[in-house]
Amino acid sequence: MQTGKNAPTMADVAREAGVALGTVSKVVNGLSVGEAYKEKVEKAIERLGYQYNSSGRALRTDRTNIIALIIPNTINPYFALLVHHINIALEKRNYRMLLCFTEYDRNREVEFIQMARQNRVDGIIALTYNPDLTIPEDVPFVTIDRFFSVSVPCVAADNFGGGWLAANKLYELGCRHLAFMRIGSVLTNEPSKRKEGFVSACVELGIPFEVIALDDGTPLSRFQDFLTGHIHGGKLDFDGIFVGTDTLAWQVITMLRQMGINVPEDVQLIGFDGIRMFGDLNPVVSTIAQPVQEIAEACVSTVLSKHLSNVPSLICLPVKYIFGGTTKA
């Protein structure tokens, strides 16, 4: 029962069982073998505690059954959820996950792609921000939330629809003057469309709205300034806010509380993502929830699909509104 330095090999098993090496291989891989042989081999495997060596197998077959997932981190609850569901989808198909955290670092994004190729992973799923990222063409590659080209499938929630839904929901709940707040990468990606959907809906509805979109790294106090700048006569100008992410929504709520403005009485608020407290308790805020499980499934089934060529280049999945206490019921 050794695996470390000198683990038993198929040759050892063959010797122990008194059969040929090829026969052992067949048994291990479930190919048809005479019943008596099969039994002998299985006994020998059991006795020696044989485990196949995946390096040897990979070298021979050019397949590793490993998919690399490149993502900023697992600290952000939305990413944590995504990692979770992608892992489930992979496990179901007997694939392993090689996890790479970029921490939003452009160099790491590049290095991890290189590393994944060195490890001959069978595919890469990536959520990245590097504007100059080059997608290798020789390994199945699927992106999340960011469209590169028609030859690189991108999976994303319906961000435009989500922004539109948020505005309409707020309107439906009685709001007549809205605001959109977000902070994020300067990069134009799928989540950028949240704002477009929101604006489009406001125009459609014919209601006034404000927009503040800060670049990553801007101090949050700018939001504070924005809010205080929109107080007249002790009252906030708007009665509904759509915030780019649940995380930011939470921070905005904290600001509002400190300013003595009540949520949802004075102003209703909708976030985006669908984060839950501790991953599985109640929603943190009222929100437009991403279909994380479907996104994960789409990523995995796409990256593993044999013929990447006839796969859609943009897979856009529906979002839905979820009540989380920051809107009127």
Next chain:
Amino acid sequence: MQTGKNAPTMADVAREAGVALGTVSKVVNGLSVGEAYKEKVEKAIERLGYQYNSSGRALRTDRTNIIALIIPNTINPYFALLVHHINIALEKRNYRMLLCFTEYDRNREVEFIQMARQNRVDGIIALTYNPDLTIPEDVPFVTIDRFFSVSVPCVAADNFGGGWLAANKLYELGCRHLAFMRIGSVLTNEPSKRKEGFVSACVELGIPFEVIALDDGTPLSRFQDFLTGHIHGGKLDFDGIFVGTDTLAWQVITMLRQMGINVPEDVQLIGFDGIRMFGDLNPVVSTIAQPVQEIAEACVSTVLSKHLSNVPSLICLPVKYIFGGTTKA
């Protein structure tokens, strides 16, 4: 620039550079080679876009530079944080992480260990609950929060000290009648000592205390019953609660609110773990924080240490109290 089906090999590079295969290997591995040769090889590598094949290397060297991390999930923010820091510690040492989520499933725990061995990982770090888990002896193995035997190093926070600190802190903040609440696996592991530390401190301090410890799977309503059962004259019997985890602490607070009991005015509350909102914002509750980064470092440096034999069998790291709004300042 191919990696997929027929990526360039060292042989290709050698041919392209007009040198021998062995020379290429030396250049790739940074061994000393004549300057002219080195240059020729590097040029050829550049031209062909050569990436070494880690399966070939692993087969030859018996090292993969991969560590398997076995953990329930990444949804729980504490686990997410742990995964995060372990990954950082591994990356610093040029190791990759093969992440295995068990979802608290005993069979998965066993299967993942087997899988890790098939992949010939250089070590395993595991946070498990299976009472019958067999630790393989041929691969460096480090456990978190659970002691198996002196030959299997275990890394954990000072759980006993944490329980003791919680009780003392509550006392210091004016509490004179405490309670301890927890829910968790029936398994006796390091976190079990939180209660022991707490009880020991209460006895030392000479103050009355209650304890409710539920097995995993028990409905949370039992806590509700416990709390209502301890209300007399509209007032809770105790003025300080120590809860086994921050997650549960949050749920207890929700119950208390619904019962019209104010935190921290009527009852102060301390959790355990040190979870922050969205991973990096404010603490969720006042808490005994685990030194996650130190735990991660200890796991990695231990699992990678050449001579596992002379490593301590239990590495116990200090915790600290952090204010999070559920105690008096």
Next chain:
DNA sequence: TTGTATGCGTTATCAG
């Protein structure tokens, strides 16, 4: 059906 032999890409040994 079972057995044998070859090569996957790499590193390490050893002779030049």
Next chain:
DNA sequence: CTGATAACGCATACAA
């Protein structure tokens, strides 16, 4: 210091 060659563990084409 360089170059040829064997071996790592496995799957498979081919021969028996």
